[in-house]
Amino acid sequence: MKSIAIIYGSSTENTKRAAEKIAEKMADYTPTLVDIYDGDEQPFLAHDVLIMGVSTWGVQDLQDDWNDFYPKLEKLDLTGKTVAIFGMGDASIYPSSFVDAIGILYEIVKERGAMVVGQVSPEGYDFEYSRALVDDLFVGLPLDDDSEPELTDERIAAWVEQLKPYLQ
Ligand SMILES: Cc1cc2nc3c(=O)[nH]c(=O)nc-3n(C[C@H](O)[C@H](O)[C@H](O)COP(=O)(O)O)c2cc1C
Known part of the structure; x- marks a missing residue:
């Protein structure tokens, strides 16, 4: 079985809450939850599958803790790693930069x-x-707890099912 880390950055706990829900849905695979606030590169090296959670704060802007970590990310060798990205945004107030941060991490x-x-x-x-x-296609899972929180649980459930072939 693959070793899995769910690595998230969250300013007002929306992405953190989603990370915890994803961890719950993947409980059989015993993922490790990591807050990127700690600035630790080790989880990126230690795990096979990296599930990254990020919110968007402004046009083309990563959440603060991911922003701080970015220079380290630019130097990491992720060859052989499987990555899946989820991200919180708000499509009704920020429709022109919706979940941009998912795209930034993807790139x-x-x-x-x-x-x-x-x-x-x-x-x-x-x-x-x-x-x-x-x-x-979105290169990860967009979630929107500001405008459509009622869809978050079903979106997470479907996405985790989609990821399962990569977790074992
Ligand atoms: C000042 C500000 C700027 C934001 N900019 C964007 C944006 O450009 N695109 C987007 O999709 N969401 C944007 N959002 C919405 C946040 O991404 C959303 O509230 C998210 O749930 C925050 O997640 P977090 O609590 O995990 O940080 C913005 C929110 C604020 C308060």
Whole structure:
């Protein structure tokens, strides 16, 4: 069985809450929950599957703790790692930069050699532009606890099912 880390950064605990829900859904795979606030590179090296959670704070802006960690991320060798990304945003107030941070993490982890899984159809999301949209798919799971919190649990459940083949 693969070793899994769920690594999140969260300013007002929305992404943290989602990370905990994802951990619960993956309980059989005993994932390790990591707050990127600690600035520790070790989990990136120690685990096979990295599930990264990030919120977007402004156009093309990573959540603060991910922003602080970014220079370290730029130097990590992620060859052989499987990465899946989820991200909190708000499509009704920020429709032109919806979950941009998912796209930013996607670009850097790909550049560092990771295989990214967990793409999601934009169907059912109401937004104008997102850096996370690549070839007509979101490169991770967008969540929106500000505008449509009632959809979060089912979105997480479907995404975790989608990821299961990569977890064993
Ligand atoms: C000042 C500010 C700027 C934001 N900018 C964006 C944005 O550009 N795109 C987006 O999708 N969400 C944006 N959001 C919404 C947050 O990403 C959302 O509230 C998220 O749930 C916060 O997650 P966290 O508590 O884990 O940090 C913004 C929120 C605030 C308060």
